Each structure stands twice: as C-alpha cells, then as structure tokens.
Amino acid sequence: xxxxxxxxxxxxxxxxxxxxxxxxxxxxxxxxxxxxxxxxxxxxxxxxxxxxxxxxxxxxxxxxxxxxxxxxxxxxxxxxxxxxxxxxxxxxxxxxxxxxxxxxxxxxxxxxxxxxxxxxxxxxxxxxxxxxxxxxxxxxxxxxxxxxxxxxxxxxxxxxxxxxxxxxxxxxxxxxxxxxxxxxxxxxxxxxxxxxxxxxxxxxxxxxxxxxxxxxxxxxxxxxxxxxxxxxxxxxxxxxxxxxxxxxxxxxxxxxxxxx
Numbered sequence: 300x301x302x303x304x305x306x307x308x309x310x311x312x313x314x315x316x317x318x319x320x321x322x323x324x325x326x327x328x329x330x331x332x333x334x335x336x337x338x339x340x341x342x343x344x345x346x347x348x349x350x351x352x353x354x355x356x357x358x359x360x361x362x363x364x365x366x367x368x369x370x371x372x373x374x375x376x377x378x379x380x381x382x383x384x385x386x387x388x389x390x391x392x393x394x395x396x397x398x399x400x401x402x403x404x405x406x407x408x409x410x411x412x413x414x415x416x417x418x419x420x421x422x423x424x425x426x427x428x429x430x431x432x433x434x435x436x437x438x439x440x441x442x443x444x445x446x447x448x449x450x451x452x453x454x455x456x457x458x459x460x461x462x463x464x465x466x467x468x469x470x471x472x473x474x475x476x477x478x479x480x481x482x483x484x485x486x487x488x489x490x491x492x493x494x495x496x497x498x499x500x501x502x503x504x505x506x507x508x509x510x511x512x513x514x515x516x517x518x519x520x521x522x523x524x525x526x527x528x529x530x531x532x533x534x535x536x537x538x539x540x541x542x543x544x545x546x547x548x549x550x551x552x553x554x555x556x557x558x559x
Contacts, residue, residue: 302368302385302469302500303328304349309363310529311344311353319343321531322363331492331501331540333511334387336521338554341530342504343474345521349502350386350472350481351379378472382407387468391453391475395447395462401439402426404458408466427467433461434491453484457491464495471495473503477510489514508554512542520550 300531304326311319317491319341326332326349334342346351348361351372365372370384394403405426426443430436435457437544439450447458465470473492477485492501492514511518519535545551552558 304470304500305364305366306345306349307362307366309345309348309365310358311341311348313360314358317529319348319521320531322532324532324535326500326502327517328500329496329498330493330516331496331503331514332519333515334502334504334521335508335520336530336533337523337558338506339530340521340523342521342558344530346472346474346504347388348384349470350388352383352388354388359543373551375434384466385468385472386470386472387466388472388474389456389459389463389476391450392479393459395428395450395455395458397448399447400444401447401458402443404428404550405465405527407507410495413522419484429461429465430458432464432495433457434487434494435461451484453480453487456484457478460467460488460495462493464499468499470502471502475504475506478506484523485510508542510555520545520547520553522525522553533536539545
C-alpha cells in the first residue's frame with residue numbers, strides 16, 4: 300500500500316557544505332510529485348535523503364526529519380536497508396547488471412534481501428509480474444535468459460523499474476529517469492509512471508517542464524540564491540496551479556523559461 304512521506308525542517312549536508320536547507324513538504328500517497336528547479340539547487344540531493352541513499356556518500360548527513368507513514372526513517376533503531384526496500388529508486392541512467400540476464404536483473408534485489416525468503420518456484424511469477432508492471436513483458440518474454448544490457452536504452456530503464464518494483468516497495472523515487480532516453484522511450488516511461496501511481500507514491504526529479512506538467516499531480520520548485528548557497532524549496536502545490544498561477548515570482552520565471 301502506498302504511503303505518505305512528511306519532510307520536516309530538513310537540512311542536507313556534504314561534510315560542512317549545506318546543500319539543501321529547511322525543507323518542509325508533504326508527499327501524498329498514490330500521486331506523482333515532481334521536483335523542478337535549476338541545476339545545483341538540491342533536487343537530487345533531497346530525493347536521495349528520502350530513502351537514506353544520501354548518507355552512502357562519505358561525510359554526507361541530514362538534520363531534520365523524514366517520516367514515512369509516521370515513522371522517522373532516520374531514527375536510531377531504523378535499518379536503512381529496510382528503508383531502501385520500502386522506498387525504491389530508479390536512477391538517471393539505466394543501470395542493469397551487465398552480467399545478469401533479464402530475469403536475473405528483475406530478481407536481483409530479492410536475492411540480496413536476506414531477511415526475505417523467496418522460493419525458487421516463486422521467481423518466475425515475480426519476474427512476469429514485475430515485467431508486466433513495467434510494460435516490458437511482451438517485448439522480452441521470449442528472451443528472459445539473455446543479458447539485460449542487450450536491451451535498448453528505454454527497455455533497460457523499464458527493466459530497472461521492474462527490478463525496483465519486484466521487491467514490492469511502497470514508494471518509487473525517480474532521478475531524471477528519461478534524461479538519457481530518446482523521445483519515444485521517454486513517452487513510454489511517462490505512460491508507465493501514470494499507470495504506476497495507482498499503486499505507488501512516486502517522486503520524480505526532472506528538468507523537463509513539459510514532462511512535469513504532463514505526469515505530476517504536485518510540483519515542488521527549488522532554487523538557490525547564488526552558486527555555493529544552499530538550495531531551498533520555494534513553493535509547492537498542485538501542478539496545474541504551479542504552472543498557471545504560481546505564488547512566487549521566481550517560480551513563474553522558471554516555469555516560463557525566463558531563467559534556468
């Protein structure tokens with residue numbers, strides 16, 4: 300079941316450098332929330348704080364709170380590995396495991412999850428269900444034993460989405476998932492995102508204003524005062540409102556292409 304995320308007074312650091320400052324934002328379940336803003340304003344950094352991927356970088360840490368269904372994911376007794384299973388991530392460039400088959404890529408996360416016992420007889424069903432969920436099954440069902448890296452770029456990205464949903468997360472984080480794809484593949488991913496929001500809470504970082512307008516329910520605009528300053532959340536709201544009647548002048552300038 301999709302869950303809500305509440306971000307409260309969040310600061311994200313790289314060592315002594317404050318990258319994102321004082322973010323307060325509610326991410327609603329079964330919606331697509333888009334993070335937009337110019338390069339360097341902290342969109343991807345904030346995204347990685349939502350499943351504790353940020354702290355994987357040496358010296359990186361956060362102050363503040365990220366509550367997932369009411370529970371602070373940064374509490375001392377919370378296992379970050381479990382957080383990342385519940386809050387999956389799809390990266391900017393397709394990254395299938397090159398030595399694994401298509402089917403092997405799909406179930407890779409399940410095999411790494413030592414706390415979860417999956418019978419070998421269940422793997423075939425999981426592979427099919429996940430590939431169908433990623434709208435990829437019909438294209439690859441006759442070559443599941445072939446390398447995942449042999450697929451086209453758009454297919455590889457959908458394979459990565461299938462891998463993410465195979466572990467049955469409740470949230471999907473997507474960091475510019477279409478930036479390396481051609482227009483046809485981009486539209487396929489956008490169609491898939493619309494379908495997936497029926498079952499998942501989705502947060503997507505995008506530089507593409509048209510993409511944010513097409514697929515998101517809520518848009519959050521981030522900006523920074525100057526290079527070297529921390530990124531800040533300027534405003535957030537329903538996507539239609541953010542693009543037609545934003546409250547902040549900087550938001551209006553950005554979505555209309557006057558800067559960024």
